[in-house]
């Protein structure tokens with residue numbers, strides 16, 4: 001069984017070579033290499049031609065009543081790491097700033113254990129590309145990856161959480177994470193000389209107005225008891241100070257804890273786009289793409305079992321958490337299969353997606369242990 005030193009070595013390797021969504025070639029090669037060193041007797045490794053960076057592993061149960069799925073995500077973010085760690089990212093402008101290196105290592109630790117201790121039920125491990133964007137979970141589902149013996153009766157997955165103590169487990173009944181919609185707004189007007197605004201149609205001003213008006217959506221259009229977030233993380237326009245920009249592009253993300261909320265915000269963003277087009281006499285295209293980022297809704301029965309198990313396990317520090325506005329395309333898979341998503345505490349003062357994010361590695365072995373214990377408990381259950 002991989003000890004904590006071996007797990008940390010794996011995690012540090014993964015951390016140094018992060019790759020963006022659907023480009024995780026070295027990552028998946030490394031994952032397969034590590035799995036290739038495990039005892040193979042109960043394992044079947046599968047790759048998918050149309051989703052080449054995905055890896056699935058089937059573990060044959062000794063007396064199966066069901067197939068339990070376990071998913072982890074493998075992609076990284078376009079963030080330049082500033083941790084200064086001696087194992088910091090060697091891939092410029094790319095970082096495991098959301099802790100997917102931790103997720104992969106935990107999954108490998110669990111898989112390693114079951115490769116040596118044949119489980120009673122069948123297990124399916126899914127090392128999923130493209131969680132941060134590009135809808136890897138949905139893509140896999142639509143390719144029919146989970147058909148036949150690869151279809152889990154129940155599916156589990158975790159996300160790391162820097163706000164929780166290292167190695168603790170957090171979860172809740174109901175919605176754990178928000179649904180998200182990616183939004184891209186393109187505004188087209190007319191470029192020109194900075195000195196002659198009357199002859200041009202300035203899209204820096206129109207884009208600013210669009211962004212300002214959108215700030216009223218959460219404060220004025222939605223029920224204050226419910227939650228919604230709109231963040232524009234990227235704005236681009238223009239080439240130089242003295243040329244009026246004829247085009248602007250805004251990229252953002254919308255979050256809501258219910259699908260109704262997401263749809264309500266989506267429709268307001270479209271309507272504001274139409275208003276800006278009329279008032280500025282320009283073209284405004286509002287593209288909305290939810291992809292597979294549906295709200296992460298935990299299955300009540302399975303999640304109750306999960307929470308009861310973790311709460312009654314004196315080796316686990318369990319924390320009941322509030323819903324979070326993070327998104328996860330595991331939400332899509334949980335709309336197809338019953339299951340549970342939960343947090344693994346990694347305790348850090350930096351938040352997810354920050355360039356100084358440094359999860360505590362002690363959380364890895366604790367997470368592996370707690371999840372193995374849960375899977376064993378689940379296999380002993382009807």
Ligand SMILES: CC(=O)N[C@@H](CCC[C@H](N)C(=O)O)C(=O)O
Pocket residue numbers: 098131132133134159180181182252253254293325326327328329352
């Ligand atoms: C856990 C986490 O941080 N997930 C990402 C998921 C991204 C969703 C989608 N690409 C979007 O930006 O809307 C997050 O940003 O919450």
